[in-house]
Amino acid sequence: MSAIYGNGLSTFPDYPAEIRAPHGTISGVSGFQVHIGNDKVTTPGDFCDLLVAMNPAALKANAKWCKRHAMVLVDQDSFDDALLRKAGFQTDNPFAELGIEDRTLIVSPITTMTLESLKDFDMDQKAKLKCKNMFTLGMACFIYSRPLEYIYTYLEKKFAKKHPEVIEPNRKVLNDGFNYAANIQAIPNTYVIEPARNARKGTYRNISGNQAVAWGLIAASEKAGLPLFCGSYPITPATGILEELAIHKSLGVKTLQAEDEIAGICTAIGAAFAGNLAVTTTSGPGLSLKSEALGLAMMTELPLVVVDVQRAGPSTGIPTKTEQSDLYQALYGRSGECPIPIVAAHSPAHCFDAAFQAAKIALEHMTPVILLSEGFIGNGSEPWLIPSMKDYPEIKPPYVQGVLKEGQKYYPFQRDPETMVRRWAIPGQKGFEHRVGGLEKNHEGAISSDPANHALMIAERQAKVEKIAASISELEVLGEPEGKLLVVGWGGTYGHIDSAVRELREAGEKVSYAHFDYIYPLPANTAQVFSRFEKILVCELNIAQFASWLEGRIPEANIIKFNKVQGQPFLVGELVEAIKKEL
Amino acid sequence: MANLSFKDFKSDQEVRWCPGCGDHAVLAALQRALPKVSQALGYEKERYVVVSGIGCSSRLPYYMDTYGFHSIHGRATAISTGIKVANPWLTVWQACGDGDALAIGGNHFIHAIRRNIDINIMLFNNQIYGLTKGQYSPTSKFGAITKTSPYGTVEHPFNPGSLVLGAKGTFFARSLDVELALNEEIMTAAALHDGCSVMEFLTNCVIFNDGAHRNLSDPAVRADHTIVLRHGEKMIFGKEKEKGLVYDGRKLRVVRIGEGGFTLEDILVHDAHTDNIGLHMALADMKGPDYPVALGVIRDVKDITYDDGVRDQVKEVMAKSRIHCVDDLLHSGSTWEVK
Numbered sequence: 001m002s003a004i005y006g007n008g009l010s011t012f013p014d015y016p017a018e019i020r021a022p023h024g025t026i027s028g029v030s031g032f033q034v035h036i037g038n039d040k041v042t043t044p045g046d047f048c049d050l051l052v053a054m055n056p057a058a059l060k061a062n063a064k065w066c067k068r069h070a071m072v073l074v075d076q077d078s079f080d081d082a083l084l085r086k087a088g089f090q091t092d093n094p095f096a097e098l099g100i101e102d103r104t105l106i107v108s109p110i111t112t113m114t115l116e117s118l119k120d121f122d123m124d125q126k127a128k129l130k131c132k133n134m135f136t137l138g139m140a141c142f143i144y145s146r147p148l149e150y151i152y153t154y155l156e157k158k159f160a161k162k163h164p165e166v167i168e169p170n171r172k173v174l175n176d177g178f179n180y181a182a183n184i185q186a187i188p189n190t191y192v193i194e195p196a197r198n199a200r201k202g203t204y205r206n207i208s209g210n211q212a213v214a215w216g217l218i219a220a221s222e223k224a225g226l227p228l229f230c231g232s233y234p235i236t237p238a239t240g241i242l243e244e245l246a247i248h249k250s251l252g253v254k255t256l257q258a259e260d261e262i263a264g265i266c267t268a269i270g271a272a273f274a275g276n277l278a279v280t281t282t283s284g285p286g287l288s289l290k291s292e293a294l295g296l297a298m299m300t301e302l303p304l305v306v307v308d309v310q311r312a313g314p315s316t317g318i319p320t321k322t323e324q325s326d327l328y329q330a331l332y333g334r335s336g337e338c339p340i341p342i343v344a345a346h347s348p349a350h351c352f353d354a355a356f357q358a359a360k361i362a363l364e365h366m367t368p369v370i371l372l373s374e375g376f377i378g379n380g381s382e383p384w385l386i387p388s389m390k391d392y393p394e395i396k397p398p399y400v401q402g403v404l405k406e407g408q409k410y411y412p413f414q415r416d417p418e419t420m421v422r423r424w425a426i427p428g429q430k431g432f433e434h435r436v437g438g439l440e441k442n443h444e445g446a447i448s449s450d451p452a453n454h455a456l457m458i459a460e461r462q463a464k465v466e467k468i469a470a471s472i473s474e475l476e477v478l479g480e481p482e483g484k485l486l487v488v489g490w491g492g493t494y495g496h497i498d499s500a501v502r503e504l505r506e507a508g509e510k511v512s513y514a515h516f517d518y519i520y521p522l523p524a525n526t527a528q529v530f531s532r533f534e535k536i537l538v539c540e541l542n543i544a545q546f547a548s549w550l551e552g553r554i555p556e557a558n559i560i561k562f563n564k565v566q567g568q569p570f571l572v573g574e575l576v577e578a579i580k581k582e583l
Numbered sequence: 584m585a586n587l588s589f590k591d592f593k594s595d596q597e598v599r600w601c602p603g604c605g606d607h608a609v610l611a612a613l614q615r616a617l618p619k620v621s622q623a624l625g626y627e628k629e630r631y632v633v634v635s636g637i638g639c640s641s642r643l644p645y646y647m648d649t650y651g652f653h654s655i656h657g658r659a660t661a662i663s664t665g666i667k668v669a670n671p672w673l674t675v676w677q678a679c680g681d682g683d684a685l686a687i688g689g690n691h692f693i694h695a696i697r698r699n700i701d702i703n704i705m706l707f708n709n710q711i712y713g714l715t716k717g718q719y720s721p722t723s724k725f726g727a728i729t730k731t732s733p734y735g736t737v738e739h740p741f742n743p744g745s746l747v748l749g750a751k752g753t754f755f756a757r758s759l760d761v762e763l764a765l766n767e768e769i770m771t772a773a774a775l776h777d778g779c780s781v782m783e784f785l786t787n788c789v790i791f792n793d794g795a796h797r798n799l800s801d802p803a804v805r806a807d808h809t810i811v812l813r814h815g816e817k818m819i820f821g822k823e824k825e826k827g828l829v830y831d832g833r834k835l836r837v838v839r840i841g842e843g844g845f846t847l848e849d850i851l852v853h854d855a856h857t858d859n860i861g862l863h864m865a866l867a868d869m870k871g872p873d874y875p876v877a878l879g880v881i882r883d884v885k886d887i888t889y890d891d892g893v894r895d896q897v898k899e900v901m902a903k904s905r906i907h908c909v910d911d912l913l914h915s916g917s918t919w920e921v922k
Contacts, residue, residue, distance in 0.1 A: 004919045157917070195921075205918045219909045229669050231661075249897045250904030251912065254668055256893075259694040263661040266654070266691070270665025273652055274632070274673060278665070296655050385921075386913045427650035427666070427673055430629045435594075435644050437653025438637075446596065447645065 001141075001150040002034070003206050003383045006195025008041035009034070010495065012380045012569070017236070017319045024086040029061040036144075038194045042347070042495030044380065046571040050143060052136055054078060054110075056087035056094055063098040071104040071187070073139065075132070077111035106186050110135050117176040121169050131173040138177020145192045148174060200385055207384045209348040209377035210240030213281075213307055216355025218251050221277045223356075224363050224395035229276040231256045231267030233286060236319040237375040238309035241281040261289035265306065269293060272302040273436070275426035277359055281307040284326045285316065287370075288333070294368055295334045298461070300436040301413070301422050303362035303397065305355070307371045309378040312567035321567030322376035324491050325542040330370045331520060331549060337458045339465040341365070342519040344372040346494035349384040351377060354517060356392065357472075363397040365468055366421050372519070374492040374541075376569050398423050404431040412436060412445040413457070420464035469521040475529050479505060479512035482532035485582050489539050490516040490546050493570055497539055500575035509583055519546070522553060530557040537562060537582050539575060587621045589614040591628055594648040605760030605786030606640050606707060612766035613676070613705070614647070619767070620674075620774040632673050634663045636688060638680035639714050640707035640786070657688025660695045663702045664889075671890040674774070675702040681722040682712045685741050689721070696750040698889035699778040703770075706743055706781060709788040710795045717791035729791075744867030747781045748860055748882065754780035755867060756880040759800050760787060765811060765878065772880050778888050799876055808871055812879040814855040817847065820875050827851070835865050837874060855883040 003009050012033045021028030035045035047067045053059035055078040066072060072095070084094060095101040114132040121128070141148055151174055159167050181187055207215075221228035230253070232242040246255040254276075258264040265280040272278035282290065287308045297304045310326045312318035330342050341361055345354035351373055358371040400410060400423045410432045415422050425432035434445050440457060442448040477486070478501060489497040494515050501513040514529060516522070530536055530550075538547040539562045547561045562578040564570060592614040600606045620626060631649040635641035636659035644651030650673075654662045663677045684692045684706055695702065711729065712718040718731040722743065726735040747755045754776045756769040766784065773780035785796045799808050810820035810828070818828040819840070827850035829836050838845040857863075863882040870876055906912050 004917070006919070006921060154917075199921045201921055203914065203918050203920055205913070205916065215909070215912060218912065222909045227669070229665065231665060248906070248912065249900035250906045251909070252897060252901070254893055254897060256664070256668060258661070259690050262658060263664075263691050263694070266658040266661030267665030267668065269654075270634075270652070270662040270667075271669035272665075273662070274666040274669035276669040278669075292655055293658065300652075386918065389909050389913075427632045428629055428670065430627065433629060433648055433650050435651035435653060437644070437651075438655050439653060 001146060001154070002036040002193075003204065004150050005146065006199065007036040007193055008039050008196045008199075008383070009036050009206075010041045010044045010380065010382050011035070012044035012376065015320055024055055024057050024083045026057050026061050026087060029058050031058070031062060036193055037196070039196055039198060041382075042498050043569070043572060046573050050140065052140065054132075054136070056084045056089060059094055060087045060089070060098065063100050066100055066103055069103070071106060071143065072100060073106045073108070073136065075110035075136075076107045077109050079107075104188060108139070108180070108184070113176065113180060114173055117173050118169055123169060127166070128169075131170055134170045134173040135177035135180070138174040138179075139181040141174075142178045142181035143187060143190055145190055148178060202385045204383045204385055206381050207349055207352070208240070208379060208381040209345065209351040209373055210238070210309065210379065211244050212349055212351035212384075213345070213355045213371070213373060213378075214241050214244035214248070216352040217245070217277070217279055217305065217359055218248060218253060219352070219389060219392060220356045220359030220363070220395060221253070222251070222389065223392055224277055224359070224397060226275065226277040226363070226397075228253045228279065229256070229268060229271035230254070230279045230281065231258050231264045231271065232281045233258050233261045233264045235261070235283045235286045237311055237378050238281045238283045238286070238307065240378065241307060241309070261286040262293060265290040265293040265297070265304075268304055269297050269300070269302060272297070272304050273300070273427065275428075277305075277363065278303065279305045279307065281309070283309050283311050283319075284313045284329065287326060287329055291333050292335070294340065295336065295338050296438045297368040298334070298338050298340055299438050301366045301461070302368070302436070303366055304368040305358045305362050305371060306368060307355070307373060309373040309375060311375045312565075318567045320375065322374050322492070322569060323541050323565060323567060324374060324493070325545065325565065326372065327519070327542065327545040327549070330372060337462065339462050339520070341367060341369045341465055341468055341521065342372060343369060344491040344517055344519055345377060346491060346515060346517060348377050348380050348382045350517075352384075360393070360395045361468055361471075363395050364421070364471075365419065365464060366398060366424060367465060372491055377492040400425045400429065400432055410434055411443055413441055413443045415443075415460060415464070419467055420460055466521050469524045472518045472521070472523060474525045475514050475516065475523040477512050477514050477529060480510065481512070481529075483510055483512055484534045485511050485537060485579070486530065486533035486535070487511060487513045487537050487539060487579055488516070488550070489513075490519060493539060493541060496570040496572050496575055499572045500579060503572065503576055504579060509580075511579060511583060516546070519549070527554045527557075530554055534558065535560055535582060537579065539563075539570065539578070541565060541570070587618040587628060589618060592617050592647055592649065594646055596645045598646050599642065600639060601789055603787075603789040604639070605709065605784070605788070606643070608760045608763060609705065609707065609766060609784050609786065610643055610646055612763055613770060616767045616770035616774070619771055623771070624774065626674060630672065630674050631676065632666055633676045633678065634659050634666065635678040636680070636683040637714070638683045638712075639788075640678050640680045641683060643678035657683055657686070658691065660684065660688055660691035660702075660704065663704075664691075664695055664698070664700050667700055667702050667890050668893055671701070671894055677702055677704045679704065679706055680713075680720075681706065681708045681710060681743070682720040685721045685743065685746070693746065693750045696747055696752045696779050696781065699753055699886050700889040701778055701891075703773045703780045704782065706783045707786045708743060708783050709786045709792055710740070711788050711792035713788045713791055742868060743781070743783045744881065745864065748864045748867055751860065752781060752882065753778040753884050753886050754880070755783070755863070755882045756781070757783045757785070757867070757876075758878050759785050759796060759809070761800050762878065769880060772883060776883055778886055798871065808875055809878050810875040812853045812855070812866065812877055812881055814853055814880065814883070816853055817850045818853055819850060830862075835869065835874070855880050858884060
């Protein structure tokens with residue numbers, strides 16, 4: 001609703017791994033964070049102005065995120081003895097126990113009011129209770145002066161086909177919630193958040209990171225003129241990409257839900273050999289299972305996009321929480337000398353361009369590419385100015401040219417001397433029959449264990465990946481191009497770091513910021529950019545994986561680190577503090 | 584269409600299997616079968632893709648002058664599946680061993696069969712790990728003494744036929760490496776079958792498991808210890824074609840024709856196309872000393888294939904959908920204007 005109204009917006013769902021986690025317990029609390037503003041909004045926000053808690057456990061789990069002047073809206077009906085005890089409260093005053101009794105407390109009998117509002121509807125109790133979220137939304141709309149029309153339209157669109165009978169009750173409860181909030185006089189202030197001032201003109205939509213990855217891949221398939229094949233196994237938080245791709249058969253997308261992670265990547269490798277744009281999607285533990293096959297894709301020099309939507313690891317870790325701790329695995333997690341390019345997405349909408357670029361690199365440079373996303377941006381969403389496909393570049397794979405003359409042969413591992421890329425012959429092409437495989441080969445494609453040939457092929461495969469740096473965009477710097485401190489980030493921390501640096505710059509601090517979308521190879525000007533700063537502060541959600549990659553690549557840079565591994569995104573506030581310390 | 588001969592399928596690579604290895608004969612049969620398949624189905628050479636995993640038999644793609652993919656241990660079936668789904672026009676042949684397909688790659692094997700993807704799987708079963716030099720495999724006999732079972736294995740082997748039929752496979756055939764003509768016949772039938780065709784070749788490893796199948800392959804006993812099944816023909820075997828199979832209402836029985844009241848009339852006729860998987864299972868399970876081991880095409884039934892299903896669904900949705908390009912997709916659903 002706020003997006004359509006024209007506000008800047010960022011959202012973040014935070015939920016437990018269990019589908020039906022025990023009701024009323026702290027560990028079972030699900031949350032959804034919305035940050036709206038009258039300018040571009042790049043993070044879901046650190047601390048909240050309005051906390052809605054539908055039961056005592058939700059209040060307890062989230063009270064610490066309330067600002068000094070926050071409003072706290074709770075459903076009085078759920079604050080009974082049983083649920084208070086279940087959430088671990090000792091007294092009947094949870095607000096005092098949590099030290100938030102000085103906030104604006106709006107304690108409303110939401111359940112009772114919802115049931116009252118629906119007394120004339122012929123629905124069972126359970127269905128009526130489901131409407132209490134709408135009552136609460138109605139109250140929130142009053143507080144933030146939101147027009148209800150957008151929600152009416154949404155309800156009609158959402159339920160017109162499958163459940164038209166729920167449209168009217170939801171509409172009524174929404175209205176009653178709005179009116180109730182207007183009548184109780186318990187709400188001291190209401191707020192007006194104007195549409196974003198500086199928004200670029202055009203058509204917008206809301207998009208989540210996982211959806212954007214799927215669409216970016218489909219866009220690449222269209223630009224390359226190759227059908228898209230995705231072989232994947234369900235895994236949190238990446239499954240959304242497979243689900244999204246499965247919908248779009250109308251654009252020629254084929255999805256195969258494989259029997260395991262290994263079959264996911266191996267079917268994709270087979271599809272790549274057969275001439276499709278091949279993709280497999282996963283998260284950290286799945287990437288571990290795919291390691292050997294990833295080596296095969298590198299060795300056979302076939303185009304393949306592997307998407308890793310990172311989650312808190314190691315092992316099963318905390319599947320629904322976000323982290324950036326798979327970087328080492330993406331860089332190094334294979335046997336032998338096995339260089340694989342890595343692209344990282346920095347926001348939900350940027351997942352579209354990142355996926356497009358990953359596919360372009362894979363197809364034009366004949367290599368597997370790892371696209372790193374994160375649970376935070378995969379599940380998060382933001383408004384997106386819809387691009388036009390005519391503004392995207394063509395993708396031109398290095399196909400073999402023409403027909404072979406009598407006696408002429410195709411040698412699969414002969415390379416373009418400039419890019420070191422081999423030519424791609426696809427089964428079905430007459431005269432180009434050849435064999436690929438995991439065994440070391442010579443340029444002609446024959447198996448070879450010759451020592452000098454092995455060293456040469458390793459060097460050539462490495463050079464091929466390094467040379468990709470020439471075709472990716474250069475590193476850009478926000479702020480002065482030289483100075484005392486350059487803050488560096490990569491991937492999904494972009495919104496938070498960007499906000500922190502801008503906040504400091506507005507306060508007059510001299511600090512610059514560079515964000516990496518390309519991890520391997522690094523942008524060609526990286527060393528040059530770093531050389532102009534005294535200190536490079538690398539902020540990331542792991543214990544310094546990117547920092548140590550940079551230290552190895554640019555040893556002369558003075559790299560310092562700020563890290564967090566709690567399964568949660570950065571807070572802008574903690575970044576501001578960390579950066580200040582270095583100024 | 585060019586008239587292809589076995590020479591067209593021979594690559595310039597030197598064949599490096601041990602002298603006397605059973606794999607040579609299966610390779611030769613394949614190089615002889617494919618020209619016939621091409622003749623029957625009108626396939627050009629560039630339409631063939633030969634895929635393998637890891638192991639001695641998985642070197643086969645290098646010896647075929649077709650498109651080939653020598654992949655990693657156990658994963659050939661998944662690679663083949665991807666190739667066939669990506670381009671159903673290609674005809675996919677897969678070479679894999681007993682360790683490759685039934686141990687490390689067991690999961691992909693049963694799921695390819697369950698999906699009925701239209702690929703042709705040649706399972707080289709020598710009951711041993713050859714390339715790693717003599718460890719027991721999932722088809723090694725109970726008690727087999729190998730380098731990793733110096734006191735004999737204490738685990739039961741898989742019968743690949745039972746596994747295939749248990750997963751509701753639509754095609755299963757079995758043969759011996761030395762049965763050149765039968766092998767060509769089976770390969771041709773597999774090519775003509777729409778769906779996942781599994782061919783088990785009982786091959787001899789001269790170095791690490793020599794004679795594992797001697798009880799079947801030795802010319803002195805072969806006629807008595809094996810039976811070749813052909814659709815529509817009586818189930819008869821023995822040096823003098825004097826024995827046959829009957830069904831006594833509960834199980835299969837071996838009888839002598841003309842003895843015990845059994846005449847040629849009573850002998851079962853093989854129906855490879857029947858849906859009755861129970862009888863096929865009983866035939867695939869037969870073993871000595873009470874029964875001959877069944878060779879030939881045991882099961883060959885029609886069912887929808889996975890690759891057809893995927894292709895048809897794409898076509899169907901394409902025809903119905905209003906989204907025909909990425910620009911349509913980007914503007915689908917809720918959007919709003921900022922003016």
